[in-house]
Amino acid sequence: MVEIDVFSISDITERLKKSIEIDTQFSNIWLEGEISSLTKARSGHIYLTIKDSDSSIRCVFFKSDNFAVRDRIVDNSRVLIYGSFTLYKARGDLQFVISHIESGDKGPLWAEFERRRESLAAEGLFDLARKRILPKFPKAILVVTSPTGAVIEDIRNIVSRRWPLTKLILEPTVVQGADAAQNIASAIRNVSNYDGDQIDLVIVARGGGSVEDLWAFNEEIVVRSIYSCPIPVISAIGHETDFTLADLVADHRAPTPSAAAEMAVPDRFEVLQQIESIVLRQNTSMKMLLSSLLDRVAHFSSRIQLKRPGIELLQAGVQAITDQMSHAIRLKLVEQSRLIFYSEGKLDSLSPSATLIRGYALVSKQDAAVRSYKDVTDADDVLIHWHDGSLKARIELTGGSDVE
Amino acid sequence: MSSEQSEEFSFENLYEELQEIVDRLEQGGLSLSESLELYENGINMATRCKELLLQAEHQIDELIKEGS
Numbered sequence: 001m002v003e004i005d006v007f008s009i010s011d012i013t014e015r016l017k018k019s020i021e022i023d024t025q026f027s028n029i030w031l032e033g034e035i036s037s038l039t040k041a042r043s044g045h046i047y048l049t050i051k052d053s054d055s056s057i058r059c060v061f062f063k064s065d066n067f068a069v070r071d072r073i074v075d076n077s078r079v080l081i082y083g084s085f086t087l088y089k090a091r092g093d094l095q096f097v098i099s100h101i102e103s104g105d106k107g108p109l110w111a112e113f114e115r116r117r118e119s120l121a122a123e124g125l126f127d128l129a130r131k132r133i134l135p136k137f138p139k140a141i142l143v144v145t146s147p148t149g150a151v152i153e154d155i156r157n158i159v160s161r162r163w164p165l166t167k168l169i170l171e172p173t174v175v176q177g178a179d180a181a182q183n184i185a186s187a188i189r190n191v192s193n194y195d196g197d198q199i200d201l202v203i204v205a206r207g208g209g210s211v212e213d214l215w216a217f218n219e220e221i222v223v224r225s226i227y228s229c230p231i232p233v234i235s236a237i238g239h240e241t242d243f244t245l246a247d248l249v250a251d252h253r254a255p256t257p258s259a260a261a262e263m264a265v266p267d268r269f270e271v272l273q274q275i276e277s278i279v280l281r282q283n284t285s286m287k288m289l290l291s292s293l294l295d296r297v298a299h300f301s302s303r304i305q306l307k308r309p310g311i312e313l314l315q316a317g318v319q320a321i322t323d324q325m326s327h328a329i330r331l332k333l334v335e336q337s338r339l340i341f342y343s344e345g346k347l348d349s350l351s352p353s354a355t356l357i358r359g360y361a362l363v364s365k366q367d368a369a370v371r372s373y374k375d376v377t378d379a380d381d382v383l384i385h386w387h388d389g390s391l392k393a394r395i396e397l398t399g400g401s402d403v404e
Numbered sequence: 405m406s407s408e409q410s411e412e413f414s415f416e417n418l419y420e421e422l423q424e425i426v427d428r429l430e431q432g433g434l435s436l437s438e439s440l441e442l443y444e445n446g447i448n449m450a451t452r453c454k455e456l457l458l459q460a461e462h463q464i465d466e467l468i469k470e471g472s
Contacts, residue, residue, distance in 0.1 A: 282426050285439075289436070
């Protein structure tokens with residue numbers, strides 16, 4: 001009987017794992033290839049395959065190592081990765097554990113990009129000092145992009161949701177190919193043809209693509225057209241990892257076209273809240289002023305009473321005026337803050353004038369609304385308001401009151 | 405709000421004016437009538453600002469309907 005070694009699966013995978021991990025040929029090495037089958041798991045770990053034309057290797061990039069670059073890892077990109085091989089025992093799979101990743105997109109275009117960047121930077125085109133502040137509430141935005149595709153749709157949706165007061169004007173251009181640079185540059189220069197539209201912001205945008213696809217935005221003619229644009233420019237070219245010379249010269253760079261739209265306009269609900277808080281501040285200041293004035297009047301009238309007890313009548317008169325003033329102002333405060341808070345569509349249906357048009361009339365006495373039959377007595381002078389005018393009238397009681 | 409008024413006053417102008425008004429009111433040192441006048445102006449500005457924003461919503465809604 002021949003003795004043969006029989007390994008359990010666990011034993012043999014453990015041995016394989018150890019022999020791989022111990023071998024310095026397979027540890028702490030750089031690999032170059034293209035990312036595919038990228039999965040960013042909810043756990044924070046990233047799984048991907050790195051491949052060239054003939055072979056592929058499964059890789060894992062653990063959360064603890066990837067957090068700083070997580071968003072910049074994209075499928076189909078060329079990368080340099082650093083790490084070590086191991087064996088994933090549960091499946092017996094060979095696995096490369098990544099500890100560091102770098103963009104591998106440094107082909108011949110890279111050198112040309114660097115050359116142009118340096119020469120334009122030396123001319124001062126990218127100086128931070130000349131970056132302009134974006135308008136807080138843009139009146140009209142010129143969007144230089146392709147008329148077809150998702151970019152203009154995304155921008156339109158976001159702007160109309162956040163800030164519908166802004167007018168969006170599309171300046172269509174091709175964004176790729178031999179004529180793209182010329183086209184983009186003249187589209188940006190066209191901003192001066194819209195004098196009547198009060199354009200106060202330009203967005204130059206393009207969706208994602210390869211370095212070659214985005215190359216038009218590295219052409220000098222495009223860079224210079226942005227540089228000499230009289231209006232602030234936001235650039236949004238490709239994805240967050242893409243950097244073009246257009247991005248460097250623009251006043252602001254947005255990582256994506258959608259982000260450019262969010263950067264361009266405020267959120268109207270936030271602004272509505274700001275307005276409401278301003279209204280509250282106004283009311284508070286006003287109330288404080290009124291109560292301090294009323295305190296002073298009350299103080300004076302009590303001093304008058306102390307010094308000249310015979311003058312109660314005058315004191316009562318002052319008190320009446322004070323009460324009336326405070327009442328009228330309080331009514332005004334209430335009415336006006338109500339007006340503000342009901343303006344959202346309900347304004348018309350709740351305003352007194354709309355009610356009057358429906359056939360109601362309003363009775364006022366000494367500039368205050370008469371809210372109850374108790375507010376008037378016989379022979380009181382009142383004003384009756386209809387929607388189309390008012391009449392002075394005098395109350396003449398002709399019978400008992402009809403109290404509900 | 406008539407369209408003439410919304411053309412005359414851009415949102416930005418109205419909003420800036422509103423902020424100036426509330427700043428002046430908070431600084432104090434004004435007479436009652438000055439304060440009341442400012443206050444009334446402020447309320448009008450705020451109402452117009454809100455109307456501009458909410459009106460614009462309807463316009464966009466209509467544009468979207470027409471477009472679809």
